[in-house]
Amino acid sequence: MTDQVIAGTDLSRLRELNSLTVVRALRDQPPTTVTELANVTGLSRPAVDVIAQGLVSSGWATVVEPGGSSTVGRPARRYRFRATAGHVIGVDVGAHKILVLLADLDGNVVQTSRCAVAADADPAERLAALDQILAQSLQESGKSPADIWAVTVGVTGPVDASGRTTLFTPLPGWRTVDLAAHLSDRFTCPIIVENDCKLAALAERWQGTARDANDIVFLLAGMRLGAGLIIDGVLRRGYGGAAGEIGALKAVRWLTAPSHLEKCPGVPATVNPDDAAAWVFNAARAGNRDARTAVNRYVKDLAIGTAALVLALDPQVVVYGGGFSRSADLVLEPLHRELQKLCLRVPDVRASTLGADSVALGALRLALNEVDQRLFTMGLSAPVAPRRD
Amino acid sequence: MTDQVIAGTDLSRLRELNSLTVVRALRDQPPTTVTELANVTGLSRPAVDVIAQGLVSSGWATVVEPGGSSTVGRPARRYRFRATAGHVIGVDVGAHKILVLLADLDGNVVQTSRCAVAADADPAERLAALDQILAQSLQESGKSPADIWAVTVGVTGPVDASGRTTLFTPLPGWRTVDLAAHLSDRFTCPIIVENDCKLAALAERWQGTARDANDIVFLLAGMRLGAGLIIDGVLRRGYGGAAGEIGALKAVRWLTAPSHLEKCPGVPATVNPDDAAAWVFNAARAGNRDARTAVNRYVKDLAIGTAALVLALDPQVVVYGGGFSRSADLVLEPLHRELQKLCLRVPDVRASTLGADSVALGALRLALNEVDQRLFTMGLSAPVAPRRD
Numbered sequence: 001m002t003d004q005v006i007a008g009t010d011l012s013r014l015r016e017l018n019s020l021t022v023v024r025a026l027r028d029q030p031p032t033t034v035t036e037l038a039n040v041t042g043l044s045r046p047a048v049d050v051i052a053q054g055l056v057s058s059g060w061a062t063v064v065e066p067g068g069s070s071t072v073g074r075p076a077r078r079y080r081f082r083a084t085a086g087h088v089i090g091v092d093v094g095a096h097k098i099l100v101l102l103a104d105l106d107g108n109v110v111q112t113s114r115c116a117v118a119a120d121a122d123p124a125e126r127l128a129a130l131d132q133i134l135a136q137s138l139q140e141s142g143k144s145p146a147d148i149w150a151v152t153v154g155v156t157g158p159v160d161a162s163g164r165t166t167l168f169t170p171l172p173g174w175r176t177v178d179l180a181a182h183l184s185d186r187f188t189c190p191i192i193v194e195n196d197c198k199l200a201a202l203a204e205r206w207q208g209t210a211r212d213a214n215d216i217v218f219l220l221a222g223m224r225l226g227a228g229l230i231i232d233g234v235l236r237r238g239y240g241g242a243a244g245e246i247g248a249l250k251a252v253r254w255l256t257a258p259s260h261l262e263k264c265p266g267v268p269a270t271v272n273p274d275d276a277a278a279w280v281f282n283a284a285r286a287g288n289r290d291a292r293t294a295v296n297r298y299v300k301d302l303a304i305g306t307a308a309l310v311l312a313l314d315p316q317v318v319v320y321g322g323g324f325s326r327s328a329d330l331v332l333e334p335l336h337r338e339l340q341k342l343c344l345r346v347p348d349v350r351a352s353t354l355g356a357d358s359v360a361l362g363a364l365r366l367a368l369n370e371v372d373q374r375l376f377t378m379g380l381s382a383p384v385a386p387r388r389d
Numbered sequence: 390m391t392d393q394v395i396a397g398t399d400l401s402r403l404r405e406l407n408s409l410t411v412v413r414a415l416r417d418q419p420p421t422t423v424t425e426l427a428n429v430t431g432l433s434r435p436a437v438d439v440i441a442q443g444l445v446s447s448g449w450a451t452v453v454e455p456g457g458s459s460t461v462g463r464p465a466r467r468y469r470f471r472a473t474a475g476h477v478i479g480v481d482v483g484a485h486k487i488l489v490l491l492a493d494l495d496g497n498v499v500q501t502s503r504c505a506v507a508a509d510a511d512p513a514e515r516l517a518a519l520d521q522i523l524a525q526s527l528q529e530s531g532k533s534p535a536d537i538w539a540v541t542v543g544v545t546g547p548v549d550a551s552g553r554t555t556l557f558t559p560l561p562g563w564r565t566v567d568l569a570a571h572l573s574d575r576f577t578c579p580i581i582v583e584n585d586c587k588l589a590a591l592a593e594r595w596q597g598t599a600r601d602a603n604d605i606v607f608l609l610a611g612m613r614l615g616a617g618l619i620i621d622g623v624l625r626r627g628y629g630g631a632a633g634e635i636g637a638l639k640a641v642r643w644l645t646a647p648s649h650l651e652k653c654p655g656v657p658a659t660v661n662p663d664d665a666a667a668w669v670f671n672a673a674r675a676g677n678r679d680a681r682t683a684v685n686r687y688v689k690d691l692a693i694g695t696a697a698l699v700l701a702l703d704p705q706v707v708v709y710g711g712g713f714s715r716s717a718d719l720v721l722e723p724l725h726r727e728l729q730k731l732c733l734r735v736p737d738v739r740a741s742t743l744g745a746d747s748v749a750l751g752a753l754r755l756a757l758n759e760v761d762q763r764l765f766t767m768g769l770s771a772p773v774a775p776r777r778d
Contacts (some may be wrong), residue, residue, distance in 0.1 A: 006657075033702070059477060069527055090458050091611065095739045124541050158703075158733060158734070167733045167734060168733055184424065213629045215627075220775075229701070229703075230703075231620055231621075231622075231625065232620075232623065234621065235691045236702065237703075238702060238703025238704075238734075239604045239701055239704055239705040239734075239736065240734045241703070242700075242703040242733050243413070243701065243702055243703040244701065244703075245700045245701075245703070245733050246700045246701045246735055247692070248700055248731075249696050249697055249700050249731060250638050250698070251641055251642055251693050252641070252697060253640070262572075304638070304640050307638050308635060308638055308701065309701055311634045311635045311636075311638050312616075312618070312633065312634075312635045312697065312701050312702070313627060313631055313638055313701070314547075314626075314627025314628050314630070314631040314632040314633075314634070315620075315623065315627075315628055315631055316628040342637075342638060343545060343637070344556045344557055344634050345547070345556060345627075345628075345629045345631045346638055347628065358606060389588070
């Protein structure tokens with residue numbers, strides 16, 4: 001018997017706490033031996049042995065049997081966190097598309113589903129499309145709603161504490177939508193709604209180009225421009241959830257920046273307005289003078305709002321992300337040059353490596369944070385007890 | 390004997406740690422009884438008794454004898470942190486003046502010294518004036534440099550990690566000045582140089598109008614406009630010390646805002662350019678039409694840069710501070726109105742209650758933080774051992 005009975009402490013609660021300590025030591029780590037776990041947790045080797053076997057039976061850990069390559073003594077068995085104990089879903093509800101990522105607890109994406117939505121779709125249509133794509137994601141991955149431990153959905157516009165975009169959203173009629181309430185009909189797990197730019201910033205620090213940085217200005221560049229801020233390693237939501245909305249200020253030119261692309265002379269009438277920017281970037285690459293002028297004007301306007309954020313916050317890194325990051329080859333260098341003219345100290349300027357998937361990826365990261373937070377503050381029974389496959 | 394000998398722990402080190410625990414429990418608290426201290430620290434009552442008496446002998450605590458008013462039993466004696474164990478100095482080196490505040494460890498100002506400096510004074514003149522006013526402050530308060538545990542100096546312009554204003558400063562020739570090195574000839578304690586706007590923001594949260602807030606945009610308003618940001622309760626310095634410098638961006642109009650006051654028609658030729666703004670504010674109060682127009686234009690330009698910060702950060706409070714806060718009666722309400730037009734969510738807009746002293750007060754706060762940080766991470770011998778009066 002390795003647990004100690006301490007006056008006033010319930011024995012089963014103590015076992016639970018010790019198990020949680022071992023789960024925490026396994027989480028986000030490579031496979032670990034009992035000896036290593038004992039060192040890290042301060043628990044005795046025999047206690048860890050019992051706990052680790054218990055975590056395997058209850059589905060929180062798996063055994064990694066040693067390979068046969070060791071020549072000195074018998075190699076130790078290792079334990080690893082069982083990432084498939086639960087799953088999370090990250091969603092990007094955009095103007096033109098809905099993207100759903102379903103991932104295990106290590107953030108490995110096991111299912112990707114995507115559908116187009118009309119930009120002028122009303123809330124009922126958009127919610128119906130969301131429901132359908134979520135159902136498809138669950139079905140194709142062989143999961144039921146009860147297998148999902150957290151859902152995060154990214155939307156455009158500042159998100160208030162109730163998960164609504166009451167201040168502003170370009171999605172038609174979306175101001176009054178209560179997305180968390182809508183989804184709670186299907187899911188019993190926590191549901192978080194968050195601003196798309198903020199989620200994309202999280203993704204860039206998690207898996208993208210800003211993994212080394214704690215002070216990040218992220219630009220979500222498309223036919224609209226938005227920003228997500230990470231300050232001292234923490235996502236800045238703002239007192240009312242409206243941080244990063246500098247684009248609303250006419251003086252910093254983000255409202256007009258993309259229109260230089262849209263209005264570029266020579267865009268063929270057959271090109272859909274949503275694809276005009278891609279046409280202009282391609283034409284600029286091919287040397288078209290009007291297209292080059294349009295890109296230059298776009299970058300000059302982009303630089304004003306970016307400089308406002310850089311001067312305000314003095315970040316380490318600016319990340320140019322979103323759909324337009326596919327054309328970063330035309331934007332990064334002139335943007336950097338403009339910032340040198342406008343700013344006192346110029347940060348690194350980098351292109352997103354995650355592109356248009358960054359919002360859904362950031363949604364996964366926030367969902368995983370929610371799972372870990374519940375797990376490590378509330379205990380192993382908090383998210384959902386894992387089941388054996 | 391109340392200390393326990395624990396294997397591998399040096400007994401005197403354990404005593405020091407227990408003493409530090411009691412000092413921490415006394416710091417920033419009202420006078421406290423041994424019983425209360427025992428409850429807070431988890432040490433035994435007899436142990437706390439011995440430690441508290443030791444802290445009195447060594448100068449860290451004083452005894453507050455009970456008054457005679459209690460009718461039930463013998464009232465307990467109380468101990469309190471001895472704030473005069475050490476002192477700190479906060480300095481504001483401005484374009485026109487130097488202000489020195491000398492305070493005890495509770496932040497009670499015991500000496501204020503002030504002198505005028507010419508705006509065009511070269512670094513040698515400004516440093517000579519600083520040396521003289523520091524000498525005067527020490528002399529009039531009966532202190533020697535060894536009595537001072539930390540010095541913080543506020544200067545204009547972003548301050549880098551070495552304490553210099555290499556990126557920009559309006560003080561003539563000041564870019565190359567190494568103020569910390571200069572002052573270390575006189576003081577052996579830590580010397581911190583920090584940007585004036587950042588210090589004023591700290592002061593406003595410590596003793597001013599933003600004591601209830603963790604998310605603050607502070608405006609230092611005078612013939613130049615600057616900003617200090619407090620985010621999630623932490624002063625934002627920026628990756629290179631240059632946060633809050635949004636005023637450098639022409640598009641947000643802070644570079645031109647004060648010029649509307651300076652160039653207001655009707656300012657008498659006899660009025661010094663530095664006093665023109667005060668004349669205009671007074672004239673506007675008296676109903677002068679040109680002065681009212683100038684103030685309106687000033688506020689409209691002030692609002693653009695302020696809106697950029699509000700939209701970027703979504704703070705709880707905007708504080709209008711600095712020298713011009715004397716005229717907040719003319720500025721606050723129209724500023725709020727402009728922000729309502731420009732921002733998605735409008736924060737509280739408040740006038741500073743500290744005015745032109747806020748920079749030096751914030752410098753005191755930063756010096757006190759430095760003392761506490763050294764004390765509680767390095768031990769009672771770290772700052773300077775206190776001496777009996």
